[in-house]
Amino acid sequence: MSNVTQAATRDIQGPLLELVDVKTHFHTERGIVRAVDGVSFTLDRGKALGIVGESGSGKTILSRSIMGLLPIRGTDRTGSIKFAGREIGSFGRKEMRAVWGKEMAMIFQDPMTSLNPLMKVGDQIAEPLRIHLGMGKTDAVATARKLLQDVRIPEPDRRLEQYPHELSGGMRQRVMIAIAMACGPTVLFADEPTTALDVTVQAQILDLLGEQRSDRNMSIVLVTHDLGVVAGHTDEIAVMYGGKLVEKASTKRLFASMRMPYTEALLASIPKMADASHTRLNVIPGRPPDLVNPPKGCRFAPRCPYARDKCLTDEPALTVTPDDPTHSFACWFPVGSPEYHESRARIDKEAAA
Amino acid sequence: MRYLAQRLGRFLIVFFIVTFGLMVLMRLGMNQPGDPARTMLGGTVTDQQIADVTARYHLDAPLIVQYGYWLKGMLTLDMGVSVQQNLAVSTYIGGRVLVTLFLGVYALLLALFVSIPVAVYQAYKRDSFGDKALSVASFAFVAIPPIVMGVLLILIFVRYLHWFPRTGDKIYPWDSPTQHFRNFALPVLALALPVGAVFSRLLRGDMVRTLQADFITLASAKGVSTQRILWRHGLRNSLFSLITSIGLQLAGIVGGAIVVEQLFNMKGMGTLLVSSILSKDLFVVQALAAIIVFSVVLVNLAVDISYAIVDPRIRHMRALS
Amino acid sequence: MTNIDSAEMAATDTLFPVPASQATPSVPSPSLRKRLHIPKPSVIFASAWLIVLTALTFLATFAPGLVPFIRDYDAKVKVNGHAKAYGYGPGWTAWFGTGKSSEDIFARCIYGAKMTLIIGIGATLFGLIIGSIIGVVSGYFRGWTDRIGSIITDCLLSIPPLLLALILILRLDDLKSVYTWMGWITRPWQITFTLGLVAVAPFARIVRAQTLTLREREFVTAARSLGASRSRIIFRELLPNLVPAMVTVAFTGLGILIAAEAGLAFLGLGVERPATWGKMIDIARDDIERAWWATTFPCLMLFFTVLSFNLLGDELARRFDIREAAV
Numbered sequence A: 001m002s003n004v005t006q007a008a009t010r011d012i013q014g015p016l017l018e019l020v021d022v023k024t025h026f027h028t029e030r031g032i033v034r035a036v037d038g039v040s041f042t043l044d045r046g047k048a049l050g051i052v053g054e055s056g057s058g059k060t061i062l063s064r065s066i067m068g069l070l071p072i073r074g075t076d077r078t079g080s081i082k083f084a085g086r087e088i089g090s091f092g093r094k095e096m097r098a099v100w101g102k103e104m105a106m107i108f109q110d111p112m113t114s115l116n117p118l119m120k121v122g123d124q125i126a127e128p129l130r131i132h133l134g135m136g137k138t139d140a141v142a143t144a145r146k147l148l149q150d151v152r153i154p155e156p157d158r159r160l161e162q163y164p165h166e167l168s169g170g171m172r173q174r175v176m177i178a179i180a181m182a183c184g185p186t187v188l189f190a191d192e193p194t195t196a197l198d199v200t201v202q203a204q205i206l207d208l209l210g211e212q213r214s215d216r217n218m219s220i221v222l223v224t225h226d227l228g229v230v231a232g233h234t235d236e237i238a239v240m241y242g243g244k245l246v247e248k249a250s251t252k253r254l255f256a257s258m259r260m261p262y263t264e265a266l267l268a269s270i271p272k273m274a275d276a277s278h279t280r281l282n283v284i285p286g287r288p289p290d291l292v293n294p295p296k297g298c299r300f301a302p303r304c305p306y307a308r309d310k311c312l313t314d315e316p317a318l319t320v321t322p323d324d325p326t327h328s329f330a331c332w333f334p335v336g337s338p339e340y341h342e343s344r345a346r347i348d349k350e351a352a353a
Numbered sequence B: 001m002r003y004l005a006q007r008l009g010r011f012l013i014v015f016f017i018v019t020f021g022l023m024v025l026m027r028l029g030m031n032q033p034g035d036p037a038r039t040m041l042g043g044t045v046t047d048q049q050i051a052d053v054t055a056r057y058h059l060d061a062p063l064i065v066q067y068g069y070w071l072k073g074m075l076t077l078d079m080g081v082s083v084q085q086n087l088a089v090s091t092y093i094g095g096r097v098l099v100t101l102f103l104g105v106y107a108l109l110l111a112l113f114v115s116i117p118v119a120v121y122q123a124y125k126r127d128s129f130g131d132k133a134l135s136v137a138s139f140a141f142v143a144i145p146p147i148v149m150g151v152l153l154i155l156i157f158v159r160y161l162h163w164f165p166r167t168g169d170k171i172y173p174w175d176s177p178t179q180h181f182r183n184f185a186l187p188v189l190a191l192a193l194p195v196g197a198v199f200s201r202l203l204r205g206d207m208v209r210t211l212q213a214d215f216i217t218l219a220s221a222k223g224v225s226t227q228r229i230l231w232r233h234g235l236r237n238s239l240f241s242l243i244t245s246i247g248l249q250l251a252g253i254v255g256g257a258i259v260v261e262q263l264f265n266m267k268g269m270g271t272l273l274v275s276s277i278l279s280k281d282l283f284v285v286q287a288l289a290a291i292i293v294f295s296v297v298l299v300n301l302a303v304d305i306s307y308a309i310v311d312p313r314i315r316h317m318r319a320l321s
Numbered sequence C: 001m002t003n004i005d006s007a008e009m010a011a012t013d014t015l016f017p018v019p020a021s022q023a024t025p026s027v028p029s030p031s032l033r034k035r036l037h038i039p040k041p042s043v044i045f046a047s048a049w050l051i052v053l054t055a056l057t058f059l060a061t062f063a064p065g066l067v068p069f070i071r072d073y074d075a076k077v078k079v080n081g082h083a084k085a086y087g088y089g090p091g092w093t094a095w096f097g098t099g100k101s102s103e104d105i106f107a108r109c110i111y112g113a114k115m116t117l118i119i120g121i122g123a124t125l126f127g128l129i130i131g132s133i134i135g136v137v138s139g140y141f142r143g144w145t146d147r148i149g150s151i152i153t154d155c156l157l158s159i160p161p162l163l164l165a166l167i168l169i170l171r172l173d174d175l176k177s178v179y180t181w182m183g184w185i186t187r188p189w190q191i192t193f194t195l196g197l198v199a200v201a202p203f204a205r206i207v208r209a210q211t212l213t214l215r216e217r218e219f220v221t222a223a224r225s226l227g228a229s230r231s232r233i234i235f236r237e238l239l240p241n242l243v244p245a246m247v248t249v250a251f252t253g254l255g256i257l258i259a260a261e262a263g264l265a266f267l268g269l270g271v272e273r274p275a276t277w278g279k280m281i282d283i284a285r286d287d288i289e290r291a292w293w294a295t296t297f298p299c300l301m302l303f304f305t306v307l308s309f310n311l312l313g314d315e316l317a318r319r320f321d322i323r324e325a326a327v
Helices: A003-009 A059-067 A093-099 A121-132 A137-150 A156-160 A169-181 A199-216 A227-231 A251-256 A261-268 A309-313 A338-352 B002-027 B035-041 B047-056 B063-075 B089-124 B129-143 B146-160 B177-211 B214-221 B226-264 B269-278 B282-310 B312-320 C041-062 C105-141 C143-158 C161-178 C180-184 C187-214 C218-225 C230-267 C277-287 C292-320
Strands: A017-028 A031-043 A048-052 A075-083 A104-107 A187-191 A219-224 A236-241 A244-250 A319-321 A324-329
Touching (some): A031 A059, A031 A075, A031 A244, A048 A059, A048 A227, A059 A104, A059 A187, A104 A169, A104 B214, A121 A137, A121 A156, A121 A169, A137 A156, A137 A169, A187 A199, A199 A219, A219 A227, A236 A251, A236 A261, A244 A251, A244 A261, A251 A324, B002 C143, B002 C161, B063 B282, B089 B129, B089 B177, B089 B269, B089 B282, B129 B177, B129 C292, B146 B177, B146 B226, B146 C230, B146 C277, B177 B226, B214 B226, B226 B282, B226 C143, B226 C161, B226 C230, B269 B282, B269 C161, B282 B312, B282 C143, B282 C161, C041 C105, C041 C292, C105 C143, C105 C187, C143 C187, C161 C180, C161 C187, C161 C230, C218 C230, C230 C277, C230 C292, C277 C292
Parallel strands (some): A048 A219, A048 A236, A187 A219
Antiparallel strands (some): A017 A031, A017 A075, A236 A244, A244 A324, A319 A324
8 A cells, every 4th residue: 555545544443533522712802702612522433424503503613623723812722632542632733733634634615715726736735745744746746646536537647737726616626635635644524525516516526535435444524514415425423503512323313313303403404305396495493593692501492493491491411312322412302202292293283273 | 928919019009108208298398490409418509519419310300200210229229429428328328227227126125025024924923013013114114205214314324323325426236345235225225115115015915815715724734834834825825916016116116216316416317317307418318218117117017927927817817818 | 905804803813714604603793992983093193183284284374473383484583683593403482493594494394284285185186087087988988998098097107206207397497488378387386287197097097997897886787777878877876986996095195196296395396485395304404413303303294294194095995995006
């Protein structure tokens, strides 16, 4: 195996990523924005985790918090973040620079603005190679070429010499993936990687990511608001709302038997092919919570159709389902509970009236 | 390529119009056949002399024709004669042009050398005390015209500290580097500071905006060092306003140079220009004006071309148009 | 100039900007200063300076006797009954000291201010009107008109202002002796005209740029579809929207023109009476050692005035979101 993929095959015992009560708060004029407010989970080697939520749920900040790509001034990040057993939560910029690009990589939403418009594609791919792996010019170019082939870009020699604006959106995203894969990281954070792309290209990119994952035994954290994206390409899904983790389960189980009403609402809001045309879209009423003054109690309560008094005053903790230890959720009256059915009946009656 | 030809064409048109216009301006009011010659010769002259000069330099031909002759002469570097000095203009102004050239180039280089690092630092440490202090300073410098700057510098460095001499004789760097430096230091500084301040303000603004872009975050996420991000990614992408500004500031630099030369008694184009306009040494004025206009337009052309060099997107757009 | 409001981006670091939607999810409430619409200290200073200056010039022109501290232009401030060159340094008797002919420098500064402001404003108006006409016509009609307009602007831009001024002023002097009917073109007019010419190009450029953008906007298309004539569109729709740009350039331009006028005066091409600041600096520069105040105060006046116009122009550019690489 080439030295590039060697990094990805490093033997790592135990979970790759362990988060314990991670919080990220920003100091702004309005007050302290609690973008991420106590998130914990683990991620194993080679697994794909989807982080789903609306905009403002904190999902993007979470992935950046794990990587440490946060402003220095006015930011508080607390909690433990262990990467391959090492506590990186306390790493400063300097230490993280050795990790960024080499062991942890990230791809962003908009490939047009994420690539340097004035730099050749080849140079941009070669950059991490030369910095982290100390490659000379010829080696770097050769490796870059191979990377372009890996991400299935035709005519790689020609593309190496081109500039980002000469490529299509899908190709640019592939280039971003190539850059991320360059040094063979163990985990890839994909921040809304398909949102800016055409639907037909989306599938290709997701498949590509899946391929890279299995080839390199790499973990992927897929951050998106689109449940359709995570459905076929993740092992586990974590649902975020208002800066908190509200449900986490394996993908199959989440879609089949979700517990949190928010998750239910998310699923319900996806328009289905089977619906008749002109079927009203199911929307979740209301707006995302204010992260400076979040609601007391459950953060989703103000918008939850099944909310009761307790939901507005006491914040539910993450509990594990009795039949599946990998499925946790935070709700007082989850889907399937007697209270839930009660509320459901009431709503249905009102709707019929 | 076609774009280049277009720009070149524009360049020539502007050059012709301006130099012709200036020539006309200089000749305004000299309606009598002998007037131009008489004015150039100055003093007491005989009719014969006037007739001679008029004939030799076609001073009675229609203006367009005279312009034609002049152009032809310029192409062969025959810029006419300083009738008063009775010297060929080309030999006469050579040294002067050199002095002003030194002044201008030094000032521009100094302005760039200082403003670029300052702006990069400011953009990196945005809103820190250093950034704010530098912003105030650069704003102040922008408001100080070269004369005021020159006077201040003289006051401090010549009168009080006696570090630098008052007059600037023509001393070339190959004659005596230290003396050359001492003569040029203050004038160059007087010119460079306001210009540099404009540059740094523009560049800071552009860089701050650039550093907000996604590709900068991506570069960090690749593990690229801060230094490299600032210079290779940040600065490289922020040069547009700066380059444009160089072109626009040039006219101002020339004007400032004229004033500064007067102030420091330097024997450059500026002082020569002033004296020859006053004494109406027509050919000298025309030659000098032509050189000045030529350089300004040339630099602007270079600026325009450099956009294409710096930004491949523009290169491709132009290739398509 | 770009205007990243530092207060609102307090949580951002230069290399790691937080996506805006995350950092400030809802509309941030403005700071106290903004809520009360109090302008920045620099703007306050700039406006105050200019207002005071204008007020003083008004007083000096229309009510010279009324204000005791603005002496007559030629009045000699006597020291112990004698007129002494540079008799007084800055102090109670003469605020900015006295000059070579015992004149009150403060008073001279004010008279000079009057002339400078008149010339500056005159030149700016000239440049504004002509430049805007060229700009609007270029931008709206495009095609050949645009090309001609651009060539005119390019020509003007390639002549260093000082060069143009030198030639124009000196030649006008000559012409006046030939054509006596030109006698009314006194120095102030010459300078105003010359500086006005210099001011045309910047106005033309920015007005053209704005026109090009505006003409594509819906309100113009709407007017056109209603059958509005071209001139009506220009005057009713475009012009009012061009005003912010014009005002911004006017203020910044004034700063530059005033500095240019000082340069001309310094070179000896300025107005003789009343002497403007540039000329005052020129007169006194040989005696810098003996009487620093004679040079320094006009310098300061010049500096603060240019600074004030620059500050206001900058603030206007910020408000109207105009980005112009350099005027």
